[in-house]
Amino acid sequence: xxxxxxxxxxxxxxxxxxxxxxxxxxxxxxxxxxxxxxxxxxxxxxxxxxxxxxxxxxxxxxxxxxxxxxxxxxxxxxxxxxxxxxxxxxxxxxxxxxxxxxxxxxxxxxxxxxxxxxxxxxxxxxxxxxxxxxxxxxxxxxxxxxxxxxxxxxxxxxxxxxxxxxxxxxxxxxxxxxxxxxxxxxxxxxxxxxxxxxxxxxxxxxxxxxxxxxxxxxxxxxxxxxxxxxxxxxxxxxxxxxxxxxxxxxxxxxxxxxxxxxxxxxxxxxxxxxxxxxxxxxxxxxxxxxxxxxxxxxxxxxxxxxxxxxxxx
Ligand SMILES: [Zn+2]
Numbered sequence: 001x002x003x004x005x006x007x008x009x010x011x012x013x014x015x016x017x018x019x020x021x022x023x024x025x026x027x028x029x030x031x032x033x034x035x036x037x038x039x040x041x042x043x044x045x046x047x048x049x050x051x052x053x054x055x056x057x058x059x060x061x062x063x064x065x066x067x068x069x070x071x072x073x074x075x076x077x078x079x080x081x082x083x084x085x086x087x088x089x090x091x092x093x094x095x096x097x098x099x100x101x102x103x104x105x106x107x108x109x110x111x112x113x114x115x116x117x118x119x120x121x122x123x124x125x126x127x128x129x130x131x132x133x134x135x136x137x138x139x140x141x142x143x144x145x146x147x148x149x150x151x152x153x154x155x156x157x158x159x160x161x162x163x164x165x166x167x168x169x170x171x172x173x174x175x176x177x178x179x180x181x182x183x184x185x186x187x188x189x190x191x192x193x194x195x196x197x198x199x200x201x202x203x204x205x206x207x208x209x210x211x212x213x214x215x216x217x218x219x220x221x222x223x224x225x226x227x228x229x230x231x232x233x234x235x236x237x238x239x240x241x242x243x244x245x246x247x248x249x250x251x252x253x254x255x256x257x258x259x260x261x262x263x264x265x266x267x268x269x270x271x272x273x274x275x276x277x278x279x280x281x282x283x284x285x286x287x288x289x290x291x292x293x294x295x296x297x298x299x300x301x302x303x304x305x306x307x308x309x310x311x312x313x
Contacts, residue, residue: 001185004028004052007231009171014052016041016074019296022185022229024074027175028052029168031146036065037089038166038175039227042077043125049078050085060086065136065144067092067151069177070163071100072200073111073124075227080104080128091130092138092153097162101130114201138164154216158209159198165216173223173231179212180235181242182228184293189282193232196274197246198297199304206246206308213239228297248273253305262309267302274298 001022004014010030018024018041026039026049035058037049053060063086068076071093079101083091093101100107104127112120136142140155152167159178166175174180178198187194197209216224217239224235232238252273256265271294278290285293 001230003048007171007225009168009173011168011171011225012052012056013225013230014045014048016045017048018042018045018074025225025227025229027225028056029146029149029151030056030058031149031170033062034146035063036067036144036146036151037063037082038067038069038225039075039177040066040068040078040082041075042073042123043081044078046078046081046085049082061088063089064146065090065092067138067153067166067175068097068101069165069175069179069227070094070160071097071107072160072178073107073127075177076101077124077127080130083130083134084128090134090136092136092142092144094155094162094164095137095139098135098137100162101135102132103129140164156212156215157203158205158207158212159200160203161205162203163212165212167216167219167221171223171225172221173225174216174219174221174235175225175227176216177227179209180216180224180226180238181245182297183226183232183238184229186285186293187278187281187283187290189284191281192234193238194278194281194283195232195238195241196277196297197242197249197301198228199249199301199308201300201304201307204304204308206250210243210246213242249301249305253309257309257313263299263302263306266305267299270302270305271295271298 012028016024029036138153142153153164156165156179183193183195259265
């Protein structure tokens, strides 16, 4: 995908530049004079967003809202830095994520523990706090207006408890963060997008995730805007697929509950499962290329399933 693309309905998708191209997106919604940015990427995404606004002749004061679907750092790592550049914007965040945006020390410590200090500093830098008066806590069914357009925030736990998805009445679509899985464009074939769930540590909850997917489908959406990556249509069929796959992932995890090297066993089996599914899906990439696209998420999924197993003993 080019660095940014107009999808329609005043929605632009931008590549955040996180890890590789077409890995993580953010969205800019424009309705008349009002702008809302959904997802911030990391500190390195902020200049890309500001360049985009300048190229579109959007004044920084026009940005009324910045929304982060949850506070994982590929979605919200750049929020503090971005808010410093946008004088009028309010940050919309889930009730359980708000304190981490005001005081990111705990997020920073958690991520440093996972990635190590050097990698954390390179990828995420210092997370900047956001003043309380600039934060709008968006509980379930909270909504905002962009001129005559309504965005509604729906509490969607399962990937993370601090996760909301955003329904846009104009596009009849949800901005799904990580609740409606991952669908990388390289893996799309004539059979459509290749979607699979994400079970990143540490709050994966399969029953909650399924309920959140069902709840979104109850809105009869016509499309979903995934952070990883881009727009997918005909979401009902994809939802069925995700529901089945959540069960498959849980079964794979359960099978390895008593293994000594549980993460690596789950990682291998999960990769083998997805490669077989990709073959059925008609993917023409080489197996090495497929592994390249999947590897980091498969490992995160294995780590998240491991944490879930520990929680459910
Ligand atoms: Zn993510």
